[in-house]
Amino acid sequence: MYADLHIHSHYSDSTRSPEEIVKKARELGSDLLCVSDHNTTAAYNELIPLCKANHIKLIRGAEISTSFEGKEFHVLAYDFEFENKEIIDICKQCESVYADIDLELIKKMSVDYKEIGIEDYNAFNRNLKNGGWKGFDYLKTKNLVNNVPSFFKLVSDYHVQPKSSFPSIEYVISTIHNANGKAVIAHIGENMKNNLLEIEPRLKKLKNMGADGFECYYTTHTGETTNVLVDFCQKNNMLITVGNDDHGGFNNRSNIIYEMGAIKVDFSMLNLKDIEILG
Template structure:
């Protein structure tokens, strides 16, 4: 069972989910549908953190405003460091900041090129799928491995999302191609220049301790403490590191809406409202 966190915010028992994906990257729901789900789940605040895309923010704004849900500008940005795929979550930034949007447009092209290379590797293994099918799956969003997995499933090459990753697309699988090879320090700088806060996403999945410590030295603001891959031991472990370095806490469901991956995480893997308030107070000091 995935972990959850709850606690009293400044306005009662508020809960937030600051890690959600939509059709603008590799989720299955539209931004508007995510807002509806958040309202049904009783969330007070959410952040749509699509991969290398901020396209979902403006789409979600009207419905979030109508339903009284705080929509925090968010993004999950790809980077690579010492052979590790490092994902950095950004919050509370200006999502129209020219340097940030220019970089994200560049990432969109890199993601398509990466998918093309993976299609080439699959073809050499006798797995014939087309890049056009993957782009169609992405519906003009950021192309990612889940879109390739969906096409593999449609073609009958695999039975599930998890099989697609274990057999072909995972980091140690034969069709894998490295993610965007930007240094995380550059990603952190872009988020900072746009007025936002940067957090290391799901460290237990992607970053050994020595990598995490090095990222702290280049200006990381916080750590994603609550995540479906973090049990209570890992939550406490990363909370202690964050406290040691006076860092902020974040967390969320990392929800994509994929049945064999997400289960029922939405509305259950949450953070208390006061974590969000502490982020805001750090912004005031910046």
């Protein structure tokens, strides 16, 4: 039985609809899924009946943006109460940070590029099939970006700073627990560039903050990173999860493919204790 617990739909920044995700899962022989869209659970109205009809097991979840040691870190929230007001408020806060970045970038770039402007941007409707988000899709239609790194290079070059910040990772973990969910730290190896000297000291720190587990098996994790994460989770009886961070091809790079099926890990290698699995 294969699982993929970190997938995105077009309700955040993927090119794939829930129906296309389930179809792809069937083709790959994936038995257990979690669509963990960025700061939203909007896909689940479609996803739950689709998985049931196709005999695919499902964990409900979302990927929530946080601040940790001055950097953006993501927490995978699993099996929490979707209607929890604090979670909803956190997601809105995170979305406002991203929206501020988009708007500020467009404002600053409009001075140098006559083909873009705030009124034009406000009237723009994102094409869900393109993946990404409004600011990215808008600039791509103007041939000013072509991939995720090129967008964030502009953010850096124009010294864009959002008006607000992401909530702290400790607060998000606590809020997930208050919503009866589990908090798993996403792709820490990618965040720390697989530098074990950076990763290892933070595992205990994050555990002490209340993290329930780590995304041990991940697209860009090295074998050494994976082994360290699995060993730490096993010794501390923490959750062990797997994710490919599939965005329907949107975030693929020349040397990295974030695709469902890229990493296939048998269910027996995971630890999903106390997480409700639908189906």
